[in-house]
Amino acid sequence: MRGALMDYYLKILLVICAAHELAGGTIKSTRDAVYKKYLSLRSLPFEDCGSLYQVSYLDIESCTTLPCSMARNATIKVTVRFDDNGNGVSFLKHEVRWVFNYIKTQAAITPDPCDGDHGCIESASGGKAYWANIFVNETLPVMKGSMLWESKDANDQNLICFQVPVVITV
Incomplete structure (x- = not known):
């Protein structure tokens, strides 16, 4: 019993x-x-241009409205949160271009690549987050355009892609 x-x-x-x-x-x-x-x-509004992983949040330092005003000779921090579907993303190579009237110009990004050596990618609630700094070159035209940001893995597979309207200022 x-x-x-x-x-x-x-x-x-x-x-x-x-x-x-x-x-x-x-x-x-x-x-x-x-x-x-x-x-x-x-999140700052953005246009997804074919991301493999869902971007849940975008922050561009000192940008609260679109188009983002970016001054020449400035270095601006960009922060992205995304859901990597549990794949443990630990490496991102950035390809960022300024687009003005269909003309694309390569942007300077640091650190690039984003990997374990730089502390720019980390686990976040519900996925991953990374940050990188973009340099606004002094030779860019003072006009409206867009910033096209692609982040790829070590095999050159496009994981994250977004586009944001910008205006370059003096």
């Missing part, structure tokens, strides 16, 4: 633990979804 009573209590305990774990998983996934929605609402 005593063994049967212990089995009964053990089964009740297992059911309670399973219910708690299920509720905890639901709460965690709901919390993650709410956080991702919050990030997307705070």
Whole structure:
């Protein structure tokens, strides 16, 4: 009888633990979804141009409205959060171009590549985040255009691609 009573209590305990774990998983996934929605609402608007991974947040230092005003000779920090689908992305090579009237000019990015040596890529809530600095060259024309940003893995596969309207200023 005593063994049967212990089995009964053990089964009740297992059911309670399973219910708690299920509720905890639901709460965690709901919390993650709410956080991702919050990030997307705070993100600078951008046009996705074929990302493999979903970009949830974009921040361009000192840019709060579009087009982003970027002064010549400035170095501007860009921060991106994305969902790497659990693939453990740890390397990103950037190809960033200024686009003015269909003419593309290569932009200078540091650090490039973004890897473990630079601390520019890190795990974030619900995925990964990276930052890089873009230099606004003094020879760029003072006009409206866009910044086309592509981040590729070590095999040159395009993981992240977005475009943002910019205006170059003096």
